[in-house]
Amino acid sequence: MLLARVAGTLVATRKEPTMDGLKFLVLRQLDVDDTETGGYVVAADAVGAGVGEVVLYATGSSARQTELTHNRPCDAVVMAIVDTWEVGGEEKYRK
Amino acid sequence: MLLARVAGTLVATRKEPTMDGLKFLVLRQLDVDDTETGGYVVAADAVGAGVGEVVLYATGSSARQTELTHNRPCDAVVMAIVDTWEVGGEEKYRK
Amino acid sequence: MLLARVAGTLVATRKEPTMDGLKFLVLRQLDVDDTETGGYVVAADAVGAGVGEVVLYATGSSARQTELTHNRPCDAVVMAIVDTWEVGGEEKYRK
Amino acid sequence: MLLARVAGTLVATRKEPTMDGLKFLVLRQLDVDDTETGGYVVAADAVGAGVGEVVLYATGSSARQTELTHNRPCDAVVMAIVDTWEVGGEEKYRK
Amino acid sequence: MLLARVAGTLVATRKEPTMDGLKFLVLRQLDVDDTETGGYVVAADAVGAGVGEVVLYATGSSARQTELTHNRPCDAVVMAIVDTWEVGGEEKYRK
Numbered sequence: 110m111l112l113a114r115v116a117g118t119l120v121a122t123r124k125e126p127t128m129d130g131l132k133f134l135v136l137r138q139l140d141v142d143d144t145e146t147g148g149y150v151v152a153a154d155a156v157g158a159g160v161g162e163v164v165l166y167a168t169g170s171s172a173r174q175t176e177l178t179h180n181r182p183c184d185a186v187v188m189a190i191v192d193t194w195e196v197g198g199e200e201k202y203r204k
Numbered sequence: 205m206l207l208a209r210v211a212g213t214l215v216a217t218r219k220e221p222t223m224d225g226l227k228f229l230v231l232r233q234l235d236v237d238d239t240e241t242g243g244y245v246v247a248a249d250a251v252g253a254g255v256g257e258v259v260l261y262a263t264g265s266s267a268r269q270t271e272l273t274h275n276r277p278c279d280a281v282v283m284a285i286v287d288t289w290e291v292g293g294e295e296k297y298r299k
Numbered sequence: 300m301l302l303a304r305v306a307g308t309l310v311a312t313r314k315e316p317t318m319d320g321l322k323f324l325v326l327r328q329l330d331v332d333d334t335e336t337g338g339y340v341v342a343a344d345a346v347g348a349g350v351g352e353v354v355l356y357a358t359g360s361s362a363r364q365t366e367l368t369h370n371r372p373c374d375a376v377v378m379a380i381v382d383t384w385e386v387g388g389e390e391k392y393r394k
Numbered sequence: 395m396l397l398a399r400v401a402g403t404l405v406a407t408r409k410e411p412t413m414d415g416l417k418f419l420v421l422r423q424l425d426v427d428d429t430e431t432g433g434y435v436v437a438a439d440a441v442g443a444g445v446g447e448v449v450l451y452a453t454g455s456s457a458r459q460t461e462l463t464h465n466r467p468c469d470a471v472v473m474a475i476v477d478t479w480e481v482g483g484e485e486k487y488r489k
Numbered sequence: 490m491l492l493a494r495v496a497g498t499l500v501a502t503r504k505e506p507t508m509d510g511l512k513f514l515v516l517r518q519l520d521v522d523d524t525e526t527g528g529y530v531v532a533a534d535a536v537g538a539g540v541g542e543v544v545l546y547a548t549g550s551s552a553r554q555t556e557l558t559h560n561r562p563c564d565a566v567v568m569a570i571v572d573t574w575e576v577g578g579e580e581k582y583r584k
Contacts, residue, residue, distance in 0.1 A: 110418075110436040110470060116236065117291040121260060124284035125250055125270055133205075133260075135236055135291055141401065141420055141434045149236045151205040151260060151289075155410055155467070160293075165406060165418075165436060170265045170360075170455045170550075171469035175410055178467075182250070182273075182283040184266035185205055188467040189409035194436075196402040196420055198445075211331065212386035216355060219379035220345055220365055228300075228355075230331055230386055244331045246300040246355055246384075255388075265360045265455075265550075277345070277368075277378040279361035280300055306521065307576035311545060314569035315535055315555055323490075323545075325521055325576055339521045341490040341545060341574075350578075360455075360550045372535070372558075372568040374551035375490055395513075395531040395565060426496065426515055426529045440505055440562070450501060450513075450531055455550045456564035460505055463562075473562040474504035479531075481497035481515055483540075 110165040112139040112191065115158050119151055127181045134158060134187060136166060141194070143202045152185035153178050163202060165189040205260040207234040207286065210253050214246055222276045229253060229282060231261060236289070238297045247280035248273050258297060260284040300355040302329040302381065305348050309341055317371045324348060324377060326356060331384070333392045342375035343368050353392060355379040395450040397424040397476065400443050404436055412466045419443060419472060421451060426479070428487045437470035438463050448487060450474040490545040492519040492571065495538050499531055507561045514538060514567060516546060521574070523582045532565035533558050543582060545569040 113136035121133065131153045138148040143163070152166045155175040164187045166172075172186040173179055193203040208231035216228065226248045233243040238258070247261045250270040259282045261267075267281040268274055288298040303326035311323065321343045328338040333353070342356045345365040354377045356362075362376040363369055383393040398421035406418065416438045423433040428448070437451045440460040449472045451457075457471040458464055478488040493516035501513065511533045518528040523543070532546045535555040544567045546552075552566040553559055573583045 110468070112436065117289060117293075117296075119260075119289035120287045121284035122287050123251055124260075127269070128284060133289075135289055137236070137291075141422070151207065156408055165404075165409075167467045167469040169469055171458060171467050173266060173269070174412070174458070174465055174467040180269055182262045182266050182269040182281055183205070184262040184264055186467055189406035189413060192405045192407050194402060194404035194418075194420055196422075198402075201402075212384060212388075212391075214355075214384035215382045216379035217382050218346055219355075222364070223379060228384075230384055232331070232386075246302065268361060268364070275364055277357045277361050277364040277376055278300070279357040279359055307574060307578075307581075309545075309574035310572045311569035312572050313536055314545075317554070318569060323574075325574055327521070327576075341492065363551060363554070370554055372547045372551050372554040372566055373490070374547040374549055395563070397531065426517070441503055450499075450504075452562045452564040454564055456553060456562050459507070459553070459560055459562040471562055474501035474508060477500045477502050479497060479499035479513075479515055481517075483497075486497075 110167050113137055113164055113166055114139055115160050115162050125182050141196050150185045152187050153183045154187050156187055156190055158187050158190055163191045165191060205262050208232055208259055208261055209234055210255050210257050220277050236291050245280045247282050248278045249282050251282055251285055253282050253285055258286045260286060300357050303327055303354055303356055304329055305350050305352050315372050331386050340375045342377050343373045344377050346377055346380055348377050348380055353381045355381060395452050398422055398449055398451055399424055400445050400447050410467050426481050435470045437472050438468045439472050441472055441475055443472050443475055448476045450476060490547050493517055493544055493546055494519055495540050495542050505562050521576050530565045532567050533563045534567050536567055536570055538567050538570055543571045545571060
């Protein structure tokens, strides 16, 4: 999984019918120092994350292992909202 | 999923028989500011997207989770046409 | 899927028994302007492509969705020979 | 699989219910000379690895082939703690 | 699949039980001119490859399509030992 900050939302009316009801989040990727890397991904939201929150997302077939995304053409999912992490004994982020 | 603009189409007569009837789109990848990144992908079209439209595409096994691409050797599919997205409270694109 | 030109062939006598009979092609990756990018991949041939031809290849689990590659340790397959593509209304390649 | 050093841990209270009980590790990727590459990944821990240990991790659907991660939205797992490796006849790391 | 030279071996005593008995090889990736690219991967050995040999390896779920790696948390496998390949009519490598 990778770290990201929820930067915004995306709306798509015309889509695969199985994607109806899914919320799309625009994620900006973070490194372990809580700095944006410049990369992004659009992910389905499985945990009710809000704009500004720091999350973990999973990609590939693992992104379909939630009730919301099962058997859908979805390759990225927010599967956790991060409370805190530490690296080298130093806290890098706290919600 | 990633953002892309439909840049063109591709024709391949000699192909895996299971790919018959699929339309191939040439996609130019976009970043969250609606700028082309230089990357591309050739994707199957599951939503009837036209040249010039901004779309979401899924890759890997998730690209086979549409009726059109099920069990086919297809690793990228356009699964939504984008209406709008916003980042940091600012609208970055509207159809 | 990505574009590539068939650059050559590869022979491997000692291999997973399930790979017997598969033809290995060395592919040089192309961008949408039909220019080599410097990248390559070794792919199984599912369509009888010849050296010099421009092809589409699929990777990952999608590379196993052909009769030849089903259930085999193969992560790249040539699944179409390209006739032509166009980008921005301009024909970029014709066989 | 790739080499990494366990750099720290991550806590996420609000997450996919199936992820309950999994321990998240922050991994810094290593090259074959035991030097950090600058990359990272957050992985589930399947072997009881501690901070500072050098591990192997697997990604993608292979990350779900452990008892702990089966059918969960997890795309990276620590599946071994490394004792030693050598390259070109030279020992590069020993625990 | 990609080309690599077997550079060394890796030992991990504490690991997922299903990985018992698998041999881990440290692979240095090669380009089509038989030059090392600087990249590496740790792969399971399905063909009895020795240090110094040039091999093909498969990644992702395809790495689990051998008898040795089936259903195991393994995302890279050596599935062939290369005899020779040619590019542009020129032999680039012969064992």
